[in-house]
Structure formats: structure tokens, C-alpha cells
Amino acid sequence: MSLLAKIAVATSVSIALSISLQASDLVKKGEKIFNTKKIGNCLACHAVNGKDIDNPGDLGPKLSGLKNYPDKYLYDKVYNPYTTNPTSAMPPFGLNGILMPDEIKAVVAYLKTIQ
Numbered sequence: 836m837s838l839l840a841k842i843a844v845a846t847s848v849s850i851a852l853s854i855s856l857q858a859s860d861l862v863k864k865g866e867k868i869f870n871t872k873k874i875g876n877c878l879a880c881h882a883v884n885g886k887d888i889d890n891p892g893d894l895g896p897k898l899s900g901l902k903n904y905p906d907k908y909l910y911d912k913v914y915n916p917y918t919t920n921p922t923s924a925m926p927p928f929g930l931n932g933i934l935m936p937d938e939i940k941a942v943v944a945y946l947k948t949i950q
């Protein structure tokens with residue numbers, strides 16, 4: 836392999852690594868928001884399939900299979916659940932300004948890891 840080809844391979848490997856690192860940072864941020872009372876407090880209403888959650892509430896459904904849901908559905912659900920369910924008991928986290936759009940994106944990245 837020529838030196839140039841080696842550099843090209845090394846560069847694309849490191850780009851791929853940093854992208855997956857960023858993605859997992861986003862998931863971690865979303866998980867923290869999900870589980871922290873003063874931020875998202877999603878655990879007050881939702882248990883999550885396959886994740887160890889400390890004493891979840893059950894006003895909302897146990898979340899499962901979300902990895903197959905479209906990102907937009909999940910974003911809209913967290914932003915304003917009334918768009919898909921006008922009588923939802925879930926607070927509109929985006930509409931109410933509880934979570935900023937980049938925080939909702941992180942939450943969606945976490946939701947997409949739910950089996």
C-alpha cells in the first residue's frame with residue numbers, strides 16, 4: 836500500500852471512530868436526561884425494556900422496541916405528545932421549554948437504543 840493510501844485509510848478509520856464516539860456521547864447525554872429528576876424525569880412515568888432503571892413510575896407505558904421507530908416520531912413525541920395523542924398525559928417537553936432541541940435530540944438517540 837502506498838503511503839498516501841495508508842494515510843487515507845488511517846484518516847477514514849479515525850473519522851469513523853470519532854463519529855461513533857460522538858454518537859455514544861449523545862446516547863449517554865440522553866440517558867442522563869431520561870433518568871435525572873430535575874431534567875427529563877422520564878423515569879417518573881416510564882420503565883424501559885432491557886435497561887436497569889431505579890424505581891420507575893407507570894403512568895406511561897413501558898418503552899420497548901423504540902429502536903425501530905422513526906427518529907421524527909420520537910422527536911415529535913417528546914417535543915409535543917399531543918400531536919399524536921391529543922389527550923396524552925405526557926408533558927410537552929419541547930413546547931413547554933423544559934428541554935431544548937439539542938437535549939431532545941440526545942434523548943431520541945437514547946430512545947433509539949431501546950430494544
Ligand code: HEC
Pocket residue numbers: 869875876877878879880881894895896898899901909912913916920923924925926928942946
Ligand atoms: C407524566 C408522565 C410522563 C412523563 C414524565 C413522560 N411520559 Fe412519555 N408517555 C406518557 C404517557 C401517558 C404515554 C402514552 C400516551 C401517548 O402516547 O402520548 C407516553 C408515551 C411515550 C412514548 C411513546 C411510546 C410508544 O410506544 O409509542 C415515548 C417515546 C415517550 N413517552 C417518551 C418519553 C420521554 C423521552 C420522556 C422524558 C423526556 C417521557 N416520555 C416523559 C407519560 C409520560
